[in-house]
Amino acid sequence: MDRVAESEPATGAPPPPARRGLTRGALGIAVVGLLVFLVGALGGSYQGRLGEVQKNDNAAYLPATAESTEVGDEARRFSDVETVPGFVVYHRDGGLTDADEAAISADLADFKGIDGVAADQVAGPQFSTDGQTASTAVPLIGRTGSTTVNGERLVAVEQEVLKAARAGAPDGLAVHSAGVGGLLVAFIDAFGGLDSTLLLVAGIVVVVILLVVYRSPVLWFFPLFSAVLALGAASLAIYFLAKNDVLTLNGQSQGILFVLVIGAGTDYALLLISRYREELHTHESRVAAMTQAWRGAAPAIGASAATVILGLLCLGFGELNSDRSLGPVCAIGIACTVVVMLTFLPAFLALFGRWVFWPRTPHVDSASDIATHGVWWRFAQGLGRRARPAWIGATVVLLAFLAFLPTLSSSGLAITDSFTDEPDAVVGQRLYDASFPQGAGAPAVIATDADAVDDVITAVSRVKGVSTDPGSVCVAPDFAKLAQLAAGGGFPAGTPAPNGCLPEQVQVQPHDGRILVDALLVDRFDTAAAQQAVQRIRDAVHAIPGANARVGGQAAVQYDTLQASRHDRNLIIPIVLAVILVVLAVLLRALVAPVLLILTVLLSFGATLGVSALVFDHLFHFAGADPGFPLFAFVFLVALGIDYNIFLMTRVREETVRHGTRAGILRGLAVTGGVITSAGIVLAATFAVLTVLPLVFAAQIGFTVAFGVLLDTFLVRSVLVPALCTDVGRRIWLPSRLARAAP
Incomplete structure (x- = not known):
């Protein structure tokens, strides 16, 4: 770069027009910078308050048009209170003692007195056939009227429930949470202290790297x-x-x-x-x-x-x-x-x-003019002399990594497999699954026209994956009426009903011609088997004329989430590619270079997923990945990966205007090599910090983005892109005038 150093004006002499414009521009930036500082400083106090406005319920994930969401909306008409089903699980190796059973029974009254627990739905206890495990249903209130309980409150209530159970437990009696509520609370609790933990770890990582970079x-x-x-x-x-x-x-x-x-x-x-x-x-x-x-x-x-x-x-x-x-x-x-x-x-x-x-x-x-000396200048010179072998070799390496992509399993994870550690709820859930019907507490919920309820019950009872025990497919209970009966001394005469269902007096009554039916599933709500059962139930009830039946419940939520994830992945990825291609074309004022850059980033992305599949399966031993994982990885890797190509190619274009295409590419690589490599290391390290969260999804995103950024920094941006552009030559700037300039 042939620049002439600016000289300072003589003392007392008026600054030239260029300097006055420069000063005004600098002053403007300084003023805006001060305002930004004030806003940022004020906003710092809100980092710790973001948990207050978090939403981690189904509505925060599922679209309003999902069938399970529609059923959830209908269910609200039958009750002002929406609950999150959960259990407290008790276990003693060798069998529960009389003192254990007495303490477990006494806990019922304590649970009902906890603010945030749906007291009218607390039920139990039930005991396993081997006498080692017991469970009590302790649903949490997830919504009252139009007010949804936030995650922090759910965690606090669940902790109070466990505290009450453990306070009266005899020595040696293990107490755990389980069910939808327990697992949801474990998931929410995994984000507890998120702001301080992530900021502290990320800050330390960035400080260390910057100290090494800048010395x-x-x-x-x-x-x-x-x-x-x-x-x-x-x-x-x-x-x-x-x-x-x-x-x-x-x-x-x-x-x-x-x-x-x-x-x-x-x-x-x-x-x-x-x-x-x-x-x-x-x-x-x-x-x-x-x-x-x-x-x-x-x-x-x-x-x-x-x-x-x-x-x-x-x-x-x-x-x-x-x-x-x-x-x-x-x-x-x-x-x-x-x-x-x-x-x-x-x-x-x-x-x-x-x-x-x-x-x-x-x-x-x-x-x-650091382009003509230093390590990166020598590297650029060597790359320029062997451009074709360099980009072919880099492509072969990426294709080798890409070959492992088909081994990536992204069909979904059970919630119990979604943690990198073993929270209390997972321990409790495993005990519960080994001792009681896995589908208990999270039935499929069918909203149907009341006139067709008998046909719906008959059809659903025949579906594979639905429990065949008496009382498994019934009109949903009205818990408020059950509570009133319990307070008054029990059920009316003639109960239980011959089909095992609750008597009509304590079932929900039709609302606007609609009614709810519960269907107990054989498998736990978050398993693939339960989601397949939901699919079969939908096929069965949708075929009933005049029923207008829809299927919801926790298993249906899981199924609809997976389906929507696959839809989003297949739709959004092409849109992102098209948007980035347009941005690059406008920025570089060319078409060939943007297409080449997009192809290299796609190849890098596929290679990264291939390596991730190997690491997830053979190093971390994860059970799989969420269908949304490839989409998130793509958005961050492509959007952030293209950053480094933008940093490189904008400088290459600037140098090309002055020195020609070949020299411009080598000079651009030499000038940006050090800073982009440093930036890549910093970005990879900060995303790797996500692995401190005890969640498989966070660990997968953290590793994949970190590895992908490093791969892009050291191989794609440093070797493949400049070598390929050097080999193609000035044609990378087609159809702009640069393509007709000096090579």
Whole structure:
């Protein structure tokens, strides 16, 4: 780069017009930066409050059009209270003692007195045939009227239930939670302390990497502090949007938001700081150097952020509410990040001057043309001499990894297989499954026209996967009436009914010609067998003329979630690719280069999933992956992976205009090699932090994105893309005028 160093104006002389424009621009950035700082600082207090507006119920994940959602909406007409079924499981090896049984029976009254427990549905205890295990049904209140209980409250109630059970338990009696409620609470509790844990671990990782990269005891603070401000600004916006139901925030979205902002923010900061240090070798004035650096880096950073934001917003085309919510939540995070990194950070750096780089302080020495010396320049020169073997070799390696892709199982996970550790609810669920009917507590719920209820019961009773025990398929009970009867001394004469169902007096009554039927399944609600049974039940009841029957319940929720995940994956991936292709074409003003970049990112993505399949199966021994996993991995890997290609190719285009295509590619690689590699390491490390969460999904996303970013950084962006572009030559710029310029 042949630049002329700007000279300072003589003392007392009026600044030239260019300097006045420069000063006004720098002042504007500084003012905006100050406002951003105030917003980010205020928003920091809302990071810890995001749990207050989280929603982790079915509505937060399933679309309103799902059949199970429609049945849930109908069920609300029959009761103002919606419960989350759960159990307390007691176990003693060798058999329960008389003292155990007495304590278990005494717990019933304690459970009913706990605020947040559906007292009228507490039932039991029941004992296993081997006499070692007992269980009591203790449903939690999930909704009252239009008010949904948040996750933190559910966790608190479940903990109080277990505390009450363990307080009166004789020595040696094990007490665990189980059922839908226990497993849901375990899932919600896995996100407990999310903000502090993830921020602490991510912060330590980023500090260590930045210390190694910059070898400065000071500079690491600037990008990390700016990223934390960006997270504060994003938290402020998301808190109020979620509180007013403009968007939905769940634990999954919050966890990804934190690592995405820290990782992407550090990436953007690295690019700006690298360009700033480069310009300090030319400009005596730190403001002039930052202004020039900003002009050079802002287009690439802005284009990168726009690509990620657009890719994330494409999730809005999905059916799952969890996908639709993740998009705007993370897009807000990236938008706040790019604003902070292009306003506050440059003002912050320019304010403190050159000493932030100490002890490697840059001075004016006209050495900003780092493209012609250093490790990356030698690497670029060698790559240029062997371009074709290099890109062919890189492609062969990626194809070898890609060959393992068919071994990736993404058909879904049972909730008991969704944890990387073994929470109390999983232990309790295994004990329950070994001792009692697995489908108990989470029946399939059929909403049907009351006139067809007998036909529906008959049809459902014949479905494979539905329990054949008496009372397994019945009109749903009215728990309020059951509670009144229990308080008054028991059931009316003539009970139980011959079919094992409760008497009509304590069943729900038709509402607007509709009624609910419960069907006990043989298998637990989150298993593939239960979901197949739901499919068969739907086929059976949909065929009954005039029934207008729909099937819901927990197993149906699981089934509908998996179906929607597959739909979203197949729909959104092509849309994201098309959007990114358009962005690249506009940015590079070419068509061939964007197509090549998309193909390399796709190859990298497939290779990453292939390696992930091997690691998940043979190293981590996971039972499988959620159908939504490939989609999330794709959005983050492609959107973030294309970032590095944007950083590289925008600089390549800038150098090509001055030096020709071949030299421009090699110079662009040399100039960006160090900063992009550092950025890739930082981003990979921050996403790897997700593995601290005890959830299989988080571990899978964390590993896959981290490995994919490193693969893209060291092989795709450093070897495959520049070597392929060098071999293709100036035709990469077709149909722009650069394609007809010097090679």
